Every structure is written in C-alpha cells, then in structure tokens.
Amino acid sequence: MKFGVVQFPGSNGDQDAYNAVCDVLKQPVEYIWHKSTAVDGFDCIIIPGGASYGDYLRPGAVASLSPVIDAIRGYADQGGRVIGIGNGFQILCEAGLLPGALMTNSNVRFKCSYISVRVENNFSDFSHKCTVGQTLSLPIEDYQGSYYCNADELKPLESENSILLRYCDKSGKVTYDANPNGSALNIAGILNEAGNVAGMMPHPERAVDDILGSADGVLILKSIAQRLD
Amino acid sequence: MKINDEDTMSITDTKPIKPEVYKEMGLNDAEYKAITETLGRHPTYTEVGMYAVMWSEHCGYKYSRPILRLFKKYREAIDGAGLENAGIIDIGDGLGIAMKIESHNHPSAVEPFQSAATGVGGMLRDIFTMGARPIACLNSLRFGPLDDARNRYLFEQAVAGIGFYGNVVGVPTVGGEVYFDECYSGNCLVNAMALGVIRHDSVAYARADGPGNPVLIIGSHTGRDGIHGATFASVELSEESESKKSNVQMGDPFAESALIEATLEALETGYVVGIQDMGAAGITCSTCETSAKSDTGIRIDIRKVPVRETGMTPYEIMLSESQERMLAIVEKGKEDEIIAIFKKWEVPVEIIGEVTDDELVHVYDGDELVAQVPSKSLAEDAPTYDLEGREPDYLAGLNNYDLSGLAEPDDYNDVLMRLLEVPSIASKQWVYEQFDHTALGNTVVLPGSDAAVLRIRGLKKGIAVVTDCNGRYCYLDPFAGAQIAIAEAARNLACSGARPVGATDCLNFGNPEKPDGFWQFKRAVEGLAEACEFFDAPIVSGNVSLYNETPQMAIYPTPTIGMLGIIEDVNKRCSSEFKAAGDIVVLLSGVRFDEGESLPVCERESLGGSEYLNTIHGIVAGRPPALDMDREKRVHKALIKAISQGLIKSAHDCSDGGLAVALAESCIAGGLGADITISANCGPSAALFAETQSRVIVSVAAENLGLLREIVDECRVECTVMGTTGGEVMKITINDVEVVNVGVEELDSCWRNAIPGKMAETGVGC
CATH class of the missing domain: 3.90.650.10 (PurM-like C-terminal domain)
Structure with missing residues (x-):
C-alpha cells in the first residue's frame, strides 16, 4: 500500500506523517509537492498538519487553492482515500472536501496537549481497528481547532454516522469540560458522505510509540493500511 | 534619526560628523576619534552608523569581552578560528548538537509579541546556519508580578509571540522556566534557546573565503524595521523607550520555515563557502564578521538588496534588522545551482557583491562608494573597557x-x-500548552518535569535539556548564585538520567558602567566559569544582555543557563x-x-x-x-x-x-x-x-x-x-x-x- 504525503510551503507535520508511515506501518511513502497536478498511484494521501503558508489569512485557506488540491479532489471523487490531520483537516474543509469549518479555539489561545477522544464509528477505512466507544489518547496542537458546521450540515453528519471522533474525558464520557476548544458536539474528526475522506484535529501520527506518551495513533494508521474489504 | 543635508554621503569628500549625531548613535568622543584615525579621514554618515552598531555593547561586547575570556571555550574561539553562530557539542555517533540561548529583553519591554517571536526566529537561524536541523526550542522568561495589568500584558503577549513563531515554524518548544519578581517590572527578560542536530562532517561556518566568490543575500526583503536595535539594547530602558518601537523587528515564521528547508538543502551541495544569519546590525555585521574571519574583504552594492519600501538610504539598508535574512558566500560558478534551490522554496535570493582580497568592506550605492572600512576594525577592534567593579553597599x-x-x-x-500558588512555583501549564511541544515526534518527556527529554531518530541514546537560574540567589551572592544555576541545571538533567555535556548562557545584568552592576557581572561569570568546567558542561555559546534596568531599579543578576545532557539509553529515562x-x-x-x-x-x-x-x-x-x-x-x-x-x-x-x-x-x-x-x-x-x-x-x-x-x-x-x-x-x-x-x-x-x-x-x- 503506497502512501503520499503532501508538502505545502510551511507545512511542518509532513516529516512526522512520513516517518510514521515508514517506521510504524513499514509501507512505501512519497512526498507530493504542492504544485503536482496528478496524484495517481497512491492508495492513501495524507494532508499533514502544521501551518501551510504560515496559517496566514486563515489556516488552510491558501493551501486549498493549490494545484495539488484540485488533483486530490479528482482522486477523492474516484474513491481515493484522503486523510487530513490538523491543518490538513482545515485544508479539506476550506477546499469543500469536508463539510464545516475550523474556528478559533473558544479560549482564544493555542493549545497543545494530550487529550482523549471517543471513537464513534468503526466501520470506516480510518477506524476499523478500533471499537466503538474506545478512548484514544492523542495530542492536539492548534489555535483554530474548534469545529463548526451549520444545522443542515450537522444533521447528515449525525444520521450517516460520519462523526469519527469526539472529545471525551478519560473514562470516555463526552462532556463539556472535555471539549478543549469549543467544537460543535465535541467533534474531533469527521468523514465525508462517501466515507473515503477523513479529517481530524488530533494527531495520530504523533502518537505512535509509548515512549512519546501514547501509541493509540497506530490504530488509526493500521486501519488505513489494512483496508476494509 | 534624521539625516541632515550636510551629512556626508560619499567617501570622496568627508566632513566631520557632528558630536550630537554620533553621540545619539551611541559613540563617545574617543571612539569617534579612533574611527577617524583608522580611516585616515572623517567617516560618512553610513560609516559612522556601521561603527556605532558594531561597537555597541550588544555587538562589540566592549565591556563584557575582557570578562568573557574567563570561559575556556570562548577564549579558545577568540584566540583561534573565531566565534561562530552557535556552539556545537559532541554527542557521539558522528553527531553534534548546535545550541545557543539569546536575549530579546529590551524590545520585549516595548513590543512583547513581535520581540519574543523574533527572539525565537533569530535563535533558529543561528542553529540552521551552522548546517544543523533545529529539533527543539526552550525559553527562560521573567516578568514583574502578575497583579499588575502591564505585567500581565507583557507576559501574555511574550508567551503568545513565542508560540506563534515556534508553532508555525514547526519546531517543538519543549521546556523552559518562568519567574516573576518586582525587579523585572519594566524590564522583563525574554531569553530564547534553540538546539539542532548536525553531522560533524557537515558543519557550515560564518566565513567569506575566496576572493571573487559571489555574496548572496537570502530571505526576506529589507525594510526599515529594527534599525539600531543593537544600540537600543545597549542603553537603559526609560520613559522614552516606547518611542523606540521602530527598533523592534517583525517576525515572519512562514518565511523562516522555507528558509530552513532551502538553507539546509543548499548546504548539502557543499558549494556554500560561508553563511551567517543577519541578526543585530544586519548586513553590516554579517559582511564585516565573515570577511574579518577570513582575512578578506567584501564589496556590495546596496541597490541590489531587495527592499520593502522605496527611498531607503544606504544607512538604513546597512543597519536594518529585518528578520529572516542571511548572507551567504558561494563558490564562484556554482551560484546558479544555489539560487535554483532557494527559488524552488520561493525564498528571495540576490547576488549583491563579491569577496575581495583587500580586507575592506566596500559599500556602493550604485556607482557611489558610500562606505569603505577595514572589516577587522568593525568586527574585532571595538574598544574594550576594563571597568571597576565594587561590591554593592546593600550586600x-x-x-x-x-x-x-x-x-x-x-x-x-x-x-x-x-x-x-506563587506563580514562580505554580504549574506552568498555562504557558507550555500554548507551545507545540510534540512537533517532530521526538519529545519523550513532556514539559512539566525536571528536564525535557528528546529521542534522536535512529539512535539508542537521547538528550535532555533544561534552562535554569535563580536570580534572587545571584542578587544575594552573584558568584554562589551562578554556581547554583549550573549545579541545578546539572541536577535537573541527572533527575532525567542524563549526564551534562555542554551549556550555553544568557548573561542578563544591569548597567555595567555602574560599579555595582559590573561587580555583579564579573562575580557571576567567575562563578559560572568555574562551575561549568567542574560539572563537565563547558559553555559553548551565549549572549550578553546588559543595561537591564529602569530608573527605578536594576534586575536581579540573572545568568540563565541552558544545559544539554546525554542519556545513554533513552528507554532508561x-x-x-x-x-x-x-x-x-x-x-x-x-x-x-x-x-x-x-x-x-x-x-x-x-x-x-x-x-x-x-x-x-x-x-x-x-x-x-x-x-x-x-x-x-x-x-x-x-x-x-x-x-x-x-x-x-x-x-x-x-x-x-x-x-x-x-x-x-x-x-x-x-x-x-x-x-x-x-x-x-x-x-x-x-x-x-x-x-x-x-x-x-x-x-x-x-x-x-x-x-x-x-x-x-x-x-x-x-x-x-x-x-x-x-x-x-x-x-x-x-x-x-x-x-x-x-x-x-x-x-x-x-x-x-x-x-x-x-x-x-x-x-x-x-
């Protein structure tokens, strides 16, 4: 299974994603330059985290207009799998590949911390190694991580089981206090309608070894690598 | 500073510079006289500006240099190949850690967000211009009590600025310290530290060898920001400091992140002869220091420097401290290859001159020669003063x-x-949660413990790193306090399982021209020099920040220590x-x-x-x-x-x-x-x-x-x-x-x- 990791100017999570695929999944991986107009031959494309274009204007806004995003849009339309992590999630929302938007955190401060998320859906290509209700410990690091969508967008997310992860406390309860940034319905990660595009603010690629504080991210990565039939 | 029509612009016909002009720039009568003797004529307006910054305490260390010789590594560097952008500590396996700490105190007291941000940026550039890939940042912060609204503003903005820069660049901020005390009201301390990993065989140097080699300016365009920042850092803060906002630089972390990737890729080619960050005193400092170190000269045309605004004078271009800029000297014939790398990363790059063999820095404004000064007189001949220290009466x-x-x-x-509940002791979670500390996926002991621990990809060993200093101890006894700073840093490393291998220091003190202040500085350095050798943590780099006082009070003497340790097996931490x-x-x-x-x-x-x-x-x-x-x-x-x-x-x-x-x-x-x-x-x-x-x-x-x-x-x-x-x-x-x-x-x-x-x-x- 061949992975591609998109490189935008300024995106700094590209190495983490690349290393996680190499070290943990032991799968082939290549960088995809932001000016690329074709992304064929990949089994999954990772849009990594970390301040593409310096987060200037709005996080993800500039990157969403890159040539590679047009190519990825075509790739996703054909059923290709795409996961956006952190800034990658913001880019996918800005590009319209996922519904909603990421807004400034409710306390108006950057937040870097290990948090808990509850797995809401384990039928997806991104989560089938998890169980529903399982609590994962993953790091977040963002200033604009507060998920927002309007009521029309929210309904299908709920009815079609497209909410992937929600912020919860250590025991798995989805509570107000466990919401680190004011996200609607504690949403930490979602899927598109077809289930082949995922976005999440927590960083599974940074939680791949107990030495780093958690290896729970491996479940997400392995779900992708061993796709559902 | 306004240029008068009568100020000389060309070296061909120079007149005396008025004392009030050079004095406002920070030079005294004797120093001005020394300049005229070196040049054999009066300097141009541009030249006197160049001397003023290079001979300021911030760049020229005119008061601190005799004392810094107490540090063994400093002595060896000064007497040998010269100082580099940062120091390198061997960690075995062919690898080294480049490490440095530096202050951004005075500008932070005026514009905390941008100043703290650019402090981080400057540190990172010192690291990757050595050829090292940045892996972590730390900081050491001191403010007045949080009961005061102004102090809360400074603290909040400095923390946000550090976060803004480090988080966008994508280098984790893994540790640091924060203290609060009345003595830092009005003169807060913002010290930023950065580390990078480097292979010993790929170290880059700040040199300008090979006459005829092209000289490149790389990175952001040059603007009017930060002019005379070095001079600003070399006086006490006062009521008028607010008016010095133009002395504060603005940071662009997005530009920096492209600069990191492009620079490291360019250095990999082996065609970069020398490279230096443009920090204090910008083009002036980087041209004279690199050429002085190589016994060469440099000729540049400031009209080739990409600028942000029209109408900039040679003086402004030579003294601008615009951020995210570097000077590189490239092997002749290979410049196209190097330029192509920077263009790929969309980083501006221009050839602005070449290396000469006459040991002079020549600055042209088109056809007009506006400055021509011996490199070494700027870079190395800053007058030094042996000041008298006296034990303060209070002690x-x-x-x-x-x-x-x-x-x-x-x-x-x-x-x-x-x-x-004392903020100096209380949890610093409010601070470190605003810093991305998990970026790059190597942080194995997160902030909040005695030392931050990082793994090094591909190696069994790990590194631990801390910053430390108790200013109150140094106030009561600068010698003992400085030794405790070293001992405590080493103790914190030991608590994580690491043995110390090297250190960097940021010497924050008051006015050295006052005997009390100088005595504190001297005693603290004596303490550090002895203790760092004893604990096998030689000081390999650092920075001196003096004049940290307001009319009301001086800060506690605060020699901040950044220390690096090695853990043989990172699993045993x-x-x-x-x-x-x-x-x-x-x-x-x-x-x-x-x-x-x-x-x-x-x-x-x-x-x-x-x-x-x-x-x-x-x-x-x-x-x-x-x-x-x-x-x-x-x-x-x-x-x-x-x-x-x-x-x-x-x-x-x-x-x-x-x-x-x-x-x-x-x-x-x-x-x-x-x-x-x-x-x-x-x-x-x-x-x-x-x-x-x-x-x-x-x-x-x-x-x-x-x-x-x-x-x-x-x-x-x-x-x-x-x-x-x-x-x-x-x-x-x-x-x-x-x-x-x-x-x-x-x-x-x-x-x-x-x-x-x-x-x-x-x-x-x-």
Whole structure:
C-alpha cells in the first residue's frame, strides 16, 4: 500500500506523517509537492498538519487553492482515500472536501496537549481497528481547532454516522469540560458522505510509540493500511 | 534619526560628523576619534552608523569581552578560528548538537509579541546556519508580578509571540522556566534557546573565503524595521523607550520555515563557502564578521538588496534588522545551482557583491562608494573597557541579616499552599500548552518535569535539556548564585538520567558602567566559569544582555543557563511524578558519607534567599544556600547510575520552596499521596522550606531499595528513607509531630490554577 504525503510551503507535520508511515506501518511513502497536478498511484494521501503558508489569512485557506488540491479532489471523487490531520483537516474543509469549518479555539489561545477522544464509528477505512466507544489518547496542537458546521450540515453528519471522533474525558464520557476548544458536539474528526475522506484535529501520527506518551495513533494508521474489504 | 543635508554621503569628500549625531548613535568622543584615525579621514554618515552598531555593547561586547575570556571555550574561539553562530557539542555517533540561548529583553519591554517571536526566529537561524536541523526550542522568561495589568500584558503577549513563531515554524518548544519578581517590572527578560542536530562532517561556518566568490543575500526583503536595535539594547530602558518601537523587528515564521528547508538543502551541495544569519546590525555585521574571519574583504552594492519600501538610504539598508535574512558566500560558478534551490522554496535570493582580497568592506550605492572600512576594525577592534567593579553597599547588610528571630508559622498546610500558588512555583501549564511541544515526534518527556527529554531518530541514546537560574540567589551572592544555576541545571538533567555535556548562557545584568552592576557581572561569570568546567558542561555559546534596568531599579543578576545532557539509553529515562502506591520515598543528599548518617535534613541559615522568606515573611535576605560542588556531583553520579539500571521510578530535585514543595509536586504530577516522616534539628519551617542544595527526592520499589543503597554508598551519597507513596493525602511528620496534612487534589488545584487565575483577574491592559 503506497502512501503520499503532501508538502505545502510551511507545512511542518509532513516529516512526522512520513516517518510514521515508514517506521510504524513499514509501507512505501512519497512526498507530493504542492504544485503536482496528478496524484495517481497512491492508495492513501495524507494532508499533514502544521501551518501551510504560515496559517496566514486563515489556516488552510491558501493551501486549498493549490494545484495539488484540485488533483486530490479528482482522486477523492474516484474513491481515493484522503486523510487530513490538523491543518490538513482545515485544508479539506476550506477546499469543500469536508463539510464545516475550523474556528478559533473558544479560549482564544493555542493549545497543545494530550487529550482523549471517543471513537464513534468503526466501520470506516480510518477506524476499523478500533471499537466503538474506545478512548484514544492523542495530542492536539492548534489555535483554530474548534469545529463548526451549520444545522443542515450537522444533521447528515449525525444520521450517516460520519462523526469519527469526539472529545471525551478519560473514562470516555463526552462532556463539556472535555471539549478543549469549543467544537460543535465535541467533534474531533469527521468523514465525508462517501466515507473515503477523513479529517481530524488530533494527531495520530504523533502518537505512535509509548515512549512519546501514547501509541493509540497506530490504530488509526493500521486501519488505513489494512483496508476494509 | 534624521539625516541632515550636510551629512556626508560619499567617501570622496568627508566632513566631520557632528558630536550630537554620533553621540545619539551611541559613540563617545574617543571612539569617534579612533574611527577617524583608522580611516585616515572623517567617516560618512553610513560609516559612522556601521561603527556605532558594531561597537555597541550588544555587538562589540566592549565591556563584557575582557570578562568573557574567563570561559575556556570562548577564549579558545577568540584566540583561534573565531566565534561562530552557535556552539556545537559532541554527542557521539558522528553527531553534534548546535545550541545557543539569546536575549530579546529590551524590545520585549516595548513590543512583547513581535520581540519574543523574533527572539525565537533569530535563535533558529543561528542553529540552521551552522548546517544543523533545529529539533527543539526552550525559553527562560521573567516578568514583574502578575497583579499588575502591564505585567500581565507583557507576559501574555511574550508567551503568545513565542508560540506563534515556534508553532508555525514547526519546531517543538519543549521546556523552559518562568519567574516573576518586582525587579523585572519594566524590564522583563525574554531569553530564547534553540538546539539542532548536525553531522560533524557537515558543519557550515560564518566565513567569506575566496576572493571573487559571489555574496548572496537570502530571505526576506529589507525594510526599515529594527534599525539600531543593537544600540537600543545597549542603553537603559526609560520613559522614552516606547518611542523606540521602530527598533523592534517583525517576525515572519512562514518565511523562516522555507528558509530552513532551502538553507539546509543548499548546504548539502557543499558549494556554500560561508553563511551567517543577519541578526543585530544586519548586513553590516554579517559582511564585516565573515570577511574579518577570513582575512578578506567584501564589496556590495546596496541597490541590489531587495527592499520593502522605496527611498531607503544606504544607512538604513546597512543597519536594518529585518528578520529572516542571511548572507551567504558561494563558490564562484556554482551560484546558479544555489539560487535554483532557494527559488524552488520561493525564498528571495540576490547576488549583491563579491569577496575581495583587500580586507575592506566596500559599500556602493550604485556607482557611489558610500562606505569603505577595514572589516577587522568593525568586527574585532571595538574598544574594550576594563571597568571597576565594587561590591554593592546593600550586600553586607543583606547577607548578615539575622534570620534567627523569625517566628514559626501557625499553619504549615497554609504556608505550603501559599507557596504552591506563587506563580514562580505554580504549574506552568498555562504557558507550555500554548507551545507545540510534540512537533517532530521526538519529545519523550513532556514539559512539566525536571528536564525535557528528546529521542534522536535512529539512535539508542537521547538528550535532555533544561534552562535554569535563580536570580534572587545571584542578587544575594552573584558568584554562589551562578554556581547554583549550573549545579541545578546539572541536577535537573541527572533527575532525567542524563549526564551534562555542554551549556550555553544568557548573561542578563544591569548597567555595567555602574560599579555595582559590573561587580555583579564579573562575580557571576567567575562563578559560572568555574562551575561549568567542574560539572563537565563547558559553555559553548551565549549572549550578553546588559543595561537591564529602569530608573527605578536594576534586575536581579540573572545568568540563565541552558544545559544539554546525554542519556545513554533513552528507554532508561526518569520523570518527576510518583508512579505507584507503596513505593519508598527516599531523599538523596550531598552530605558527606563520612559525616555519619544521622545528619539533619536542613540547616537553619539555608532559609536565606528562599521563596519561603520572600513570600511568607516578605524578606529577601541572607545568603543563598551553600553549595559544595563535589557533594553535588556525587549525587548526580549516584542518580544517573541508579536510573540507568532502572532502579528509580521518579526523581525530582528540591529547589524553590524546598523539600515540601518538591514532595507536593511529585504527588500532584502522579496523582498520588505520600506519608513522610523526617527528623530534624531545626524548626519545621526550615525543614520543610529551606532550599538546601544537592537534594533529590526519588521513589523506588521496595525490593530495589537495597540495590539503591549499594549505589549511594559507592558514590558516598547520603540516602534517607522518608516514607511511602499512596493514598490521596500528603502527610509530613517532623520529629513525631504531624505538620502537613493536605489532600493531593487540593494541592493540585491551587498549584494548577494559580497562573490561569491571575491571568483571568481583570484582563490585561497595555
């Protein structure tokens, strides 16, 4: 299974994603330059985290207009799998590949911390190694991580089981206090309608070894690598 | 600074510069005279500006250079190949760590967000211009009390600025320290530190070898920001400082991140002869320093420098401190290849001149020669002054202050909670959560422990890194305080299982032209120089920041230490929180073995300089706690050995707030109580809160206690069993009297909420 990791100017999570695929999944991986107009031959494309274009204007806004995003849009339309992590999630929302938007955190401060998320859906290509209700410990690091969508967008997310992860406390309860940034319905990660595009603010690629504080991210990565039939 | 029509612009016809002009730039009459003698004529306006910045304390170290020679590595560099952008410490396996700490104090007092941000940016550039890939940042911050709205504003903005820059660049900020004291009101300290990994065979140097080689300016366009920042850093802050906002640079972390990738790729080619960051004094500093080091000269045309705005004078272009810029000297014939790399990363790059063989910096404005000065006179001939130091009058009185009459408090629980709420001691989560500390996926001990620990991809070993300094100790005794800063940094490393291998220092002091200030500076450096060699942590790089005072007061002498250690096996590391109920809590201390086992845990006089005295009694007096470096080192040795054998579950050093605060911190971090019993031949306040040096609280599984005792015996370290972990309450009994009994949750809440509570008080005002 061949992975591609998109490189935008300024995106700094590209190495983490690349290393996680190499070290943990032991799968082939290549960088995809932001000016690329074709992304064929990949089994999954990772849009990594970390301040593409310096987060200037709005996080993800500039990157969403890159040539590679047009190519990825075509790739996703054909059923290709795409996961956006952190800034990658913001880019996918800005590009319209996922519904909603990421807004400034409710306390108006950057937040870097290990948090808990509850797995809401384990039928997806991104989560089938998890169980529903399982609590994962993953790091977040963002200033604009507060998920927002309007009521029309929210309904299908709920009815079609497209909410992937929600912020919860250590025991798995989805509570107000466990919401680190004011996200609607504690949403930490979602899927598109077809289930082949995922976005999440927590960083599974940074939680791949107990030495780093958690290896729970491996479940997400392995779900992708061993796709559902 | 306005240019008058009569000021000379071309070197062909120069007139005397008016004294008020060069004096406002920071030069005195003798220095101006020396310039005219070197040039054999009067300088142009541009030239006098170049000399003024290069000969300022900030760039030329005119007061500090004679003292810095006390540092062995500094002496070796000055007498040998010259100073580089940062120092490199060998960590084995063909790898080194490039490391440096630097201040951005004065601008932060005026424009904290941008100044803190550019402090981080400048540090990172010093690291990657060596050819090292940045892997971590730390910082050391000091502000006035948070009860004051202005201080809250400075603190909030400086933290946000550091976060903004580091988070966008994508280099994790893994640790640091924050202190609050009245002496930093009006003159806060913002020290930024960065580290990078480098292969020894790919180190880049700040040199301009090979006459005929092209000289490139790389990175952001040059604007009017930051002109005379170096001179601004070399005077005291005053009411007029607000008007110096134009001396503050603006940061662009997005530009920096592209610059990092492009620079490292360019250095990989081997065609870059030399490279230097443009920090203070911008193009002036980078051209004269690189050429002076190579016994060459440089000719540039400032009209080729990409600029942000029209109408910039040669003076402004030469002195601009616009950020995210570098000077590179490239092998002739290979410039197209190098330029192509920068273009790929969309980083601006222009050839602005070439290396010459005449040891002169020539600055052209098109056809007109506006400056022509010997490189070495700018870079190396800054006049130095041997100042007279004098022990401050306040000191004897403070040192001999009689602490024997202090009343014991009624309620030790209350005192403990009040200490945990002191912002200097309280949890710094509010700060470090605003910094991305997990980027790059190497941080294995996260902020909040004694030292940050990072793994190095592909290696078994890891590195640990800390920043440390207790300014109050240095105020009471700069020599002893500086030595304690080194000892405590090394102790924090040892608590993570690391042995120190090198250090960097940021010497924050007051006005050196005042005998008191100079004496503090000299004594502190003497202390550092001795201690850093003793603890095998030579100072390989650093920065001097003087004039940190306002008309009201000077800061405490604050020689901040950044120290690097190596953990042979990163899997055998240690952190500060208690891990499991039923473990034995042991105090390792530096009391000499042959002095017997029944020594007291404390000494009365070691309450001197303590946070307890400061907070509870409102007294800053006494002597800092005594330090015996030999004992201290033995504790480190025992600790590192025990950790490497996996015998120790947690280790935390006793520092600010003493034994009780250290115990509380291990309880809070682990969410576990402890039942502690000690004997002491002093009052409970001294037993609980004295900041006696060379002490570490460890927890160990009961079955390993014997093995631990063998190691401490061998290292001649005192080992006192104090109790066990467990439950939800922290209890301390002294001489059969229970003096502390508080729930861990209660301790946690007051420790964790102290800074957020202060910051929420009444908002922030500027």
